[in-house]
Amino acid sequence: MNKIIFIILFVSAIYGCTGKISVNKLTIAEGRNIISDSGMVVSAHPQSSRIGIAILRKGGNAVDAAVATEFALAVCYPEAGNIGGGGFMLIRQADGTTDLIDYREKAPLKASRDMYLDASGDVSEGLSTETHMASGVPGTVDGMVNIHSKYGILSFRDVIQPAIDLARKGFPLTDGQAADFNSNRQNFITRNLTPPSFVKDTPWVAGDTLRQESLAQTLERIRDRGRDGFYSGTTARLIVKEMERGNGIISGQDLSEYRASFKDPVLKEYHGYRIISASPPSGGGIVLLQILGMISPYNLKEAGFHTWQSVHLITEAERRAFADRSKFLGDPGFTEIPVDRLLDDNYLARRMSNYSKDSASSSSKIFPGSPLAAVSEETTHYSVADYLGNAVAATTTLNGTFGNSIIVDSAGFLLNNQMDDFSVKPGVPNMYGLVGGEANSIQPGKKMLSSMTPVIIEKDGKLFMIAGSPGGSTIPTSVLQVIINVIDYGMSIRQAVDTGRFHHQWLPDHISYEKNSLDSTNILKLRSMGHELRERNAIGRVNAIMILPDGKKAAGADRRGNNSACGY
Ligand code: GLY
Numbered sequence: 170m171n172k173i174i175f176i177i178l179f180v181s182a183i184y185g186c187t188g189k190i191s192v193n194k195l196t197i198a199e200g201r202n203i204i205s206d207s208g209m210v211v212s213a214h215p216q217s218s219r220i221g222i223a224i225l226r227k228g229g230n231a232v233d234a235a236v237a238t239e240f241a242l243a244v245c246y247p248e249a250g251n252i253g254g255g256g257f258m259l260i261r262q263a264d265g266t267t268d269l270i271d272y273r274e275k276a277p278l279k280a281s282r283d284m285y286l287d288a289s290g291d292v293s294e295g296l297s298t299e300t301h302m303a304s305g306v307p308g309t310v311d312g313m314v315n316i317h318s319k320y321g322i323l324s325f326r327d328v329i330q331p332a333i334d335l336a337r338k339g340f341p342l343t344d345g346q347a348a349d350f351n352s353n354r355q356n357f358i359t360r361n362l363t364p365p366s367f368v369k370d371t372p373w374v375a376g377d378t379l380r381q382e383s384l385a386q387t388l389e390r391i392r393d394r395g396r397d398g399f400y401s402g403t404t405a406r407l408i409v410k411e412m413e414r415g416n417g418i419i420s421g422q423d424l425s426e427y428r429a430s431f432k433d434p435v436l437k438e439y440h441g442y443r444i445i446s447a448s449p450p451s452g453g454g455i456v457l458l459q460i461l462g463m464i465s466p467y468n469l470k471e472a473g474f475h476t477w478q479s480v481h482l483i484t485e486a487e488r489r490a491f492a493d494r495s496k497f498l499g500d501p502g503f504t505e506i507p508v509d510r511l512l513d514d515n516y517l518a519r520r521m522s523n524y525s526k527d528s529a530s531s532s533s534k535i536f537p538g539s540p541l542a543a544v545s546e547e548t549t550h551y552s553v554a555d556y557l558g559n560a561v562a563a564t565t566t567l568n569g570t571f572g573n574s575i576i577v578d579s580a581g582f583l584l585n586n587q588m589d590d591f592s593v594k595p596g597v598p599n600m601y602g603l604v605g606g607e608a609n610s611i612q613p614g615k616k617m618l619s620s621m622t623p624v625i626i627e628k629d630g631k632l633f634m635i636a637g638s639p640g641g642s643t644i645p646t647s648v649l650q651v652i653i654n655v656i657d658y659g660m661s662i663r664q665a666v667d668t669g670r671f672h673h674q675w676l677p678d679h680i681s682y683e684k685n686s687l688d689s690t691n692i693l694k695l696r697s698m699g700h701e702l703r704e705r706n707a708i709g710r711v712n713a714i715m716i717l718p719d720g721k722k723a724a725g726a727d728r729r730g731n732n733s734a735c736g737y
Contacts (some may be wrong), residue, residue: 205736272312301417647709
């Protein structure tokens with residue numbers, strides 16, 4: 170590579186600055202907040218955004234670019250990008266038709282309701298997060314193969330090859346990644362048979378090259394054999410061997426039976442916009458749409474941005490939506506979910522009937538409603554828009570940062586710890602503090618409830634925005650705030666993504682807020698109304714694209730990470 174281009178790529182990879190760069194001899198704009206005329210990819214790492222945009226420039230559509238970005242994230246962002254996890258991809262074609270592919274992990278056939286409880290019936294600490302038993306059957310590879318075969322126009326080889334090259338040749342780590350690898354070093358050593366490529370003798374520093382030859386070989390098997398390159402043959406044998414080594418329960422049968430599925434997204438109108446998102450087994454879409462439905466009758470703009478009035482209103486709606494989540498949401502293959510009734514305007518108005526604008530409710534007195542009678546948090550989201558008008562919003566995850574930190578020996582990829590997203594014991598919170606009930610109990614072959622909230626928004630029947638976020642339980646509330654920041658407060662996508670956030674999830678009963686996001690007067694007032702407030706670290710890391718009135722695309726790559734947009 171030309172030395173000057175290398176330096177530009179290196180500097181922009183480290184600092185995410187805005188500028189023009191050359192990828193495969195193509196000139197593209199890169200940065201966190203660029204504007205493009207045609208195609209755009211916004212993802213958690215500069216390398217994956219570059220690979221996605223190169224696929225668009227090669228003539229691929231948004232789905233080709235999304236599949237290439239997903240495989241690239243498995244290489245350059247192993248904190249959450251994966252082939253050992255799962256996710257949800259939402260698609261809106263240029264003609265307005267929408268589709269959702271659910272490639273969420275499944276509980277293995279040997280899973281059972283009380284598998285994480287000890288002899289006294291208490292939760293065995295770490296079993297659902299740190300061990301081989303924490304892994305659900307991975308869904309990403311089947312999801313990508315299927316979505317590509319339904320919508321892709323380039324060959325599968327074309328879209329996966331850049332990830333193979335990236336794994337083999339290596340790429341420079343960002344500063345955040347160097348820190349992530351260093352802080353997780355001990356887990357990588359103790360939980361694996363041989364130290365993975367993520368471990369080196371001296372601490373990682375930004376700009377160090379990470380090469381992953383075993384992962385490159387696994388990706389080549391997927392390139393050459395499609396889903397069989399993962400769910401049978403060498404890769405499947407290596408996964409089962411890894412499970413046997415660590416008392417895990419994923420079997421060859423689990424792998425051969427795994428199938429991703431296409432389903433209808435959920436949608437709701439909000440202040441003249443149509444909000445489209447993921448349906449169960451993600452609860453993210455329903456929680457987001459319920460909150461929007463509950464706050465819709467109120468005038469947020471008049472209440473003001475981050476004032477006690479607006480924070481209180483949104484908090485009370487969040488409290489009620491998360492209470493409903495705990496009871497009604499789970500895998501629709503196992504639990505009947507009253508989706509229409511949960512999103513019904515009359516039901517949502519009833520949920521807010523005990524809302525007082527002057528005082529906080531107590532979560533101990535807010536119960537799930539009766540619609541029938543009437544994340545360390547690591548996940549990653551990327552948004553893609555192509556020159557044809559197609560859009561993709563995809564959120565994918567291993568659950569915790571680096572999943573359970575267990576790498577399938579000789580296959581080079583991390584396993585998820587997604588089983589912790591089940592309700593391992595009613596009333597006992599998971600790693601995100603979420604509590605659940607029967608609807609999300611463990612059963613063989615069942616999918617664990619997610620919070621992933623990929624979103625596509627239309628205005629007057631036209632594509633308006635693509636967004637999503639990591640952050641476990643804070644995913645739907647992060648996405649919510651970006652939506653209302655744009656729709657109600659009239660912010661640019663850059664401001665909407667970068668401004669401070671807050672969050673409430675019913676239990677634990679407190680508002681968490683980012684430093685400097687709320688001023689002390691509003692905090693004092695909210696406390697006097699009965700709210701408990703706690704400052705915390707970053708909430709969410711949104712990657713969004715907004716379509717401007719002249720048809721150009723504006724990126725919102727969150728300042729909270731090394732997120733990067735590429736466009737042309
Ligand atoms: N594991 C995070 C989620 O699916 O919500």
